Amino acid sequence: ISAKMVLSAVDTTHVHTVLDHVKGHEDTYGAEALNRTFTSHPQTKTYFHGKDLAENSAYLHSHGKKVMSALVNASAHCDNIYGALDKLSDMHAHELMVDPANFPILAHNILVTLAIHLPQVLTPACHVSLDKFLCEVGDALTHKYR
Amino acid sequence: MTLTTADKALVVSIFGKVSSHKEAYGAEALFRLFSSFGQSKTYFSHFDLSQGSADLKRHGAKVLGALGEAASHLDNLDQALSKLSDLHAYNLRVDPANFQLLSHSIQVTLAAHFPADFTPEAQSAWDKFISAVSGVLTSKYR
Numbered sequence: 702i703s704a705k706m707v708l709s710a711v712d713t714t715h716v717h718t719v720l721d722h723v724k725g726h727e728d729t730y731g732a733e734a735l736n737r738t739f740t741s742h743p744q745t746k747t748y749f750h751g752k753d754l755a756e757n758s759a760y761l762h763s764h765g766k767k768v769m770s771a772l773v774n775a776s777a778h779c780d781n782i783y784g785a786l787d788k789l790s791d792m793h794a795h796e797l798m799v800d801p802a803n804f805p806i807l808a809h810n811i812l813v814t815l816a817i818h819l820p821q822v823l824t825p826a827c828h829v830s831l832d833k834f835l836c837e838v839g840d841a842l843t844h845k846y847r
Numbered sequence: 848m849t850l851t852t853a854d855k856a857l858v859v860s861i862f863g864k865v866s867s868h869k870e871a872y873g874a875e876a877l878f879r880l881f882s883s884f885g886q887s888k889t890y891f892s893h894f895d896l897s898q899g900s901a902d903l904k905r906h907g908a909k910v911l912g913a914l915g916e917a918a919s920h921l922d923n924l925d926q927a928l929s930k931l932s933d934l935h936a937y938n939l940r941v942d943p944a945n946f947q948l949l950s951h952s953i954q955v956t957l958a959a960h961f962p963a964d965f966t967p968e969a970q971s972a973w974d975k976f977i978s979a980v981s982g983v984l985t986s987k988y989r
Contacts, residue, residue: 733967740967741974756967809951813970816958823959825875825882825898832883 708833713779715830720776722819723769730814731765732757737810745803772811775838782834786841794845801846804839811835850979854972855921861957861964861973862918865911872956873907874899880952887945910949917980928983936987943988946981953977 708716723730736756739746746754753760771789778785793799812831816823823831850858865872878898881888894902913931920927935941954973958965965973 737967737970741971809954812951812955813958813965816955817962817965820959820962823955825879828879828955829883 708779708782708830708837711826712830712833715827716776716779716834719815719819719822719827719831720773722822723815724773726818727769727773728762728766730811730818731767731769732761733765733817734807734811734814735761735765735768737813738807741810742806745806748797748799768807772835772838775841776834779834782837783841783844786838790842790845793842798846799842801839801843804843805836808832808835808839850921850972850975853968854975857969857972858918858921858976861961861969862915864961864964865957866915868960869908869911869915870904871907872960873909873911874903875907875959876949876953876956877903877907877910879955880949883952884945884948887948890939890941890945914953914977914980918976921976924979924983925986928980932984932987935984940988943981943985946977946985950974950977950981 736754739749739754752764755761771786775782775785783790812823812828812835815831816828878896881891881896888896891902894900894906896903913928916927917924925932954965954970954977957973958970
């Protein structure tokens with residue numbers, strides 16, 4: 702059980718800086734992050750039976766947009782991420798039940814995607830803030846599992 | 848872990864572009880590692896870990912150089928990395944968990960500098976490659 706992570710004011714600024722560049726590109730970046738996840742870690746496809754997971758498929762774009770939009774929304778509440786993600790937390794605990802091990806995998810692929818598209822923005826300092834943010838999001842989504 | 852022919856080609860081709868930037872990119876990967884995962888600094892109390900330091904550049908070049916050696920011996924990693932494997936097992940004893948953290952940091956660095964080349968397939972190949980190298984470097988721990 703991890704201690705609740707707190708994002709500092711600097712972290713919050715960095716998260717906003719990076720995610721401001723994601724706005725308007727939620728579907729493209731989201732689709733790419735998912736595609737990289739499925740390519741590098743094929744076991745993650747287990748949660749997507751029957752879906753068209755081909756690179757740039759309509760499904761990847763719509764699901765990618767959903768994921769990235771949720772992150773952008775959560776970033777507006779960095780001081781209360783658990784609260785902001787309460788409904789999604791219920792969904793993950795009672796319906797989706799995505800194994801918690803998968804959240805760091807997705808986080809890694811989101812960071813790689815951001816590095817591809819925003820190399821000047823994802824400085825080492827912003828990188829660590831995003832990593833902390835994504836860790837806290839993962840914790841928020843899995844904390845009701847048991 | 849087995850690297851396919853396609854994986855090997857992707858590793859070699861991207862390393863070709865890295866090889867003239869080993870200091871800069873190696874230093875960046877290490878700095879990202881130390882920034883994101885402070886616990887990894889425990890092995891470097893004797894280093895100046897500030898961004899762009901001479902220590903980071905020298906050590907970064909060493910790490911990427913070793914990966915380059917590995918990339919030229921993809922069919923015989925055990926032998927090619929045997930001395931480094933001894934070093935990590937009996938001397939350095941870097942906790943195995945840190946290899947994944949470094950792998951992540953290297954991949955983000957590659958992505959930042961080679962946005963067109965670091966495709967999902969290339970990323971997967973590099974992830975497998977670094978995993979294979981890490982496996983050899985931790986194989987003699989016990």
